[in-house]
Amino acid sequence: MSPHAHLPSGFPTVIGRGLAAEFRNFVNPPFLVVTMDDLWPRFAADFAGADCRPYLTRSIERAELERDLAALGEVRAVVGLGGGQALDVAKYFAWRRNLPLFQMPTALSVNAVYGQRSGVRENGRVSYVGFAVPECVFVDLDVLRAAPPALNRSGIGDILCFHTGVLDWRYAHDRGRAEAKWPWDPVLAEQSLARVEAVIAAADDIRALTDRGIAVLLEGLKWGTSFHGAGWCPRHIEGTDHFLFYTLEALTGRKFLHGQPVGLGVVVGSMLHENRADELLDVIARIGLDIRPEAMGLSWTALEEGLTTMRGYLATLPLWHSIAHDVAITPGFIADLRRRLDRAYAHRR
């Protein structure tokens, strides 16, 4: 019997409309609204006259956040309002000041809202620190639908990656390379895979961002909390998918729309495992998430370098064992990937 049958998933979540205007009525003042400079003009009116002030996220570098924390003055609660970065910074401030946290994602681009730890950078390297559980996550349907479609479509990356995460876990288990503290658990894996199937079945709804599409995205992203729930086991959550993203980020020093490199990593990992690569690529393309390197401002030369150096780079990181640690990516593999991507997006815009 798996100790991880029926893990709880997500944080308290409220779905509605006009939610931003309500914070003033229940958040303990004075409070801080952690957001982004391009978002604040859209929401400032919802907070006009309230005893609060905006914090416009410029950096997620930990030393800079600490500097800003020291200068914050009196704050009794934190509201996170944005995509991934603002929500991560809101978590960080709430954690460091021991303050109640309320989160409102303006797009479902990443699972940051459903994780206890904050993904900050320390000297440019990603580091997941802290522990912050929001009192509530407020999901405003009109706000989500007003976001650029690519942002919400990006969210499937943090769900479809369960497919490759589970494949890598099984792969490591079969070779005696699964970590002793994270033994293969088919019941836990099955709960991840059910969320992948839900995205596949709801592809058209996710593309159109119908109520059902939003519900499926939320259910998948909520599973991010099972990293903590399973005792900080990442095995059923991510593998080669995110490993490619880490490689590309380190190689280029660039920021990405999370779902693009992760989605590409799902396809690359599925090809390495020879498991449903074309099917997943078709779903990603059908939903309208463009994972071709040119769509994320990456040259094919840079991607080739990333793919061929990934194995060596991963060996330097404290990650769990995956197929990408073992298999050398060849020019033939890269040509095959390019053919598949060209085919998948040939008739789509």
Ligand SMILES: [Zn+2]
């Ligand atoms: Zn992710």
